[in-house]
Amino acid sequence: xxxxxxxxxxxxxxxxxxxxxxxxxxxxxxxxxxxxxxxxxxxxxxxxxxxxxxxxxxxxxxxxxxxxxxxxxxxxxxxxxxxxxxxxxxxxxxxxxxxxxxxxxxxxxxxxxxxxxxxxxxxxxxxxxxxxxxxxxxxxxxxxxxxxxxx
Numbered sequence: 001x002x003x004x005x006x007x008x009x010x011x012x013x014x015x016x017x018x019x020x021x022x023x024x025x026x027x028x029x030x031x032x033x034x035x036x037x038x039x040x041x042x043x044x045x046x047x048x049x050x051x052x053x054x055x056x057x058x059x060x061x062x063x064x065x066x067x068x069x070x071x072x073x074x075x076x077x078x079x080x081x082x083x084x085x086x087x088x089x090x091x092x093x094x095x096x097x098x099x100x101x102x103x104x105x106x107x108x109x110x111x112x113x114x115x116x117x118x119x120x121x122x123x124x125x126x127x128x129x130x131x132x133x134x135x136x137x138x139x140x141x142x143x144x145x146x147x148x149x150x151x
Contacts, residue, residue, distance in 0.1 A: 002096065004103050007057035007069070009050050015057055018069050019043060022086035029120035045083075046071075058107075060087060060100040067091035070104055075113070082114035101130050105149060115146040 007015050023041035027033040034042045049055040049071055060068035068087035074080050082104065087097040105112055116123040124145060134149040 001063060002067075002099055002103075003061050004100065004107070005059050005061065007050075007059050011059075012047075012050050014066075015059070015069060016046060018066060018086070018088075019046060019071075019084070021088070022069070022084065025086075026117075026120070029117045029123075058104060060091070060096065062091055062096055065091075067096060068100055070100070072104060072108070074108075074110075078110035080108050080110050080112050082112060085114070097126060098130060102133070105134075112149040113146065114149075118145055 020041050023033055023043060027035075027041065036042055045055075049057040054074040056072040056074075058070045058072060059066055060070070066088075068091060069084070070082060070086070071084040072080055073083045082101075085101065087100060091097075114127060116127050118124060127145070127147060131147045131149065
């Protein structure tokens with residue numbers, strides 16, 4: 001069984017560890033990810049997701065296990081950004097990632113933007129596939145591919 005939940009403040013450090021998993025994997029593709037002296041990735045906006053009303057930390061759960069996470073940011077009244085999106089490797093099957101992305105998009109009333117590094121072929125293929133379900137515009141620059149979903 002799949003579900004999503006907004007991550008509570010008391011779960012902050014648990015989510016930080018999952019975000020670190022994601023950032024370590026992502027660092028293979030994104031040279032801008034920085035690491036602290038202790039070897040942990042730096043994500044300077046993480047705490048904002050637990051302090052600001054315009055940011056939403058979300059878990060994907062499959063069979064009551066944390067299968068992934070996403071960080072959503074409200075840009076204006078009707079526009080949101082998928083700032084980060086991660087499904088743990090053991091859960092990257094059975095349509096979990098597509099279900100998670102669709103559920104997030106349907107959770108909020110507005111349009112969405114998201115992007116990925118062009119060098120991350122797996123993520124690029126996922127978001128290309130996902131975006132075909134919507135009336136989207138795709139913008140490409142040297143390092144990123146950006147999508148906007150209009151609902």
